[in-house]
Amino acid sequence: MKRQFLLTVSLVFLLSACQSVKLLSRQSPIDETNQGSAQRESIEAYGTAQEELMPKPVKFELQSTITDSQLSSISEKYDTIDIQEFKLKEHLLHRVEFQSSVLFGLDKSNLEMVDISEISQFATTYSSGEPSYYLLIVGHTDSTGSRTYNQALSTKRALKIAALLHTSGVSESQIKLIPAGEIYPAHTNTSQHGRQLNRRVELLVAKSRELVKSFIRQRDCTDIDPACTRALLPIMDVYDSDKGLVLDTKNSDSVVTQTPEINELAVLAKSLSNDILKTDKRYETKSERERIEVSAPSVREPLEVPTLVRPVLDFVTETRKPLKLPKKYHLKANQ
Numbered sequence: 001m002k003r004q005f006l007l008t009v010s011l012v013f014l015l016s017a018c019q020s021v022k023l024l025s026r027q028s029p030i031d032e033t034n035q036g037s038a039q040r041e042s043i044e045a046y047g048t049a050q051e052e053l054m055p056k057p058v059k060f061e062l063q064s065t066i067t068d069s070q071l072s073s074i075s076e077k078y079d080t081i082d083i084q085e086f087k088l089k090e091h092l093l094h095r096v097e098f099q100s101s102v103l104f105g106l107d108k109s110n111l112e113m114v115d116i117s118e119i120s121q122f123a124t125t126y127s128s129g130e131p132s133y134y135l136l137i138v139g140h141t142d143s144t145g146s147r148t149y150n151q152a153l154s155t156k157r158a159l160k161i162a163a164l165l166h167t168s169g170v171s172e173s174q175i176k177l178i179p180a181g182e183i184y185p186a187h188t189n190t191s192q193h194g195r196q197l198n199r200r201v202e203l204l205v206a207k208s209r210e211l212v213k214s215f216i217r218q219r220d221c222t223d224i225d226p227a228c229t230r231a232l233l234p235i236m237d238v239y240d241s242d243k244g245l246v247l248d249t250k251n252s253d254s255v256v257t258q259t260p261e262i263n264e265l266a267v268l269a270k271s272l273s274n275d276i277l278k279t280d281k282r283y284e285t286k287s288e289r290e291r292i293e294v295s296a297p298s299v300r301e302p303l304e305v306p307t308l309v310r311p312v313l314d315f316v317t318e319t320r321k322p323l324k325l326p327k328k329y330h331l332k333a334n335q
Contacts, residue, residue, distance in 0.1 A: 058266040070129035089269035096203040109156035123168030142195035143227040151181035163245040185225040
């Protein structure tokens with residue numbers, strides 16, 4: 001009887017175990033799917049959280065709208081004035097172009113093709129408000145002619161526009177000139193129309209000189225035309241004289257184009273938030289050449305001068321025998 005009871009209990013246990021295995025086998029695919037989904041969601045959530053925690057790269061970002069009220073009113077008032085707003089963190093920089101207006105003839109710097117009224121209206125509106133401290137006028141040419149000649153021509157063009165802006169109310173202390181020559185084409189130089197559009201002047205407006213210089217270093221136009229190359233460009237001040245607005249050659253700065261590697265955009269943005277004038281003065285203490293050498297030092301191999309080993313000149317020692325005269329040549333003394 002006892003044996004029968006044990007057999008019955010064993011049989012019930014086995015049957016219940018088989019039933020549990022069946023239930024587990026039926027539920028395991030669903031459980032595995034749910035577990036896989038949960039794991040994937042957990043990994044994705046972790047990745048998203050990590051991305052949010054990682055600092056985003058600081059860069060100049062083109063804005064869809066102009067937040068500067070003064071320049072926004074100019075853009076709304078004149079359809080022919082194209083203004084773009086860029087932001088480095090909270091610091092603004094504006095790029096101003098006069099559409100199909102500030103165009104010069106081939107090898108010309110006169111204002112015959114320039115819409116003077118348009119520039120005058122911009123200058124009047126700009127100077128009547130609370131303008132940014134720097135207004136950099138960048139002169140451009142096409143690729144016709146030598147690079148040296150084109151830079152001189154772009155200087156003349158920028159100076160003509162500077163004089164017009166100054167006459168219309170912009171202070172000379174705000175005006176700076178950058179003769180870019182041919183190295184910043186906006187269009188290809190392979191067509192006559194493209195070359196005409198490249199003969200232009202643009203304005204860069206900001207409260208910091210270093211902010212403008214950093215913007216110029218970041219710009220890349222290598223996909224537009226081969227004339228776009230790295231170059232050291234002067235940034236020249238101007239002053240008023242009896243002959244009008246002239247270049248101040250004694251007081252000038254410089255910037256190297258297409259050198260984003262020497263920019264410190266995150267450091268610059270933080271420093272500008274503290275004090276703009278002190279930031280500009282601090283960056284002026286180091287020249288562009290020095291900054292390039294620090295960021296990308298040239299590794300030169302030591303100059304090895306081969307040592308020329310010449311053989312020692314050996315003199316052969318020659319032992320000469322004394323000269324002996326025969327007796328017949330001897331002189332006899334007088335007796």
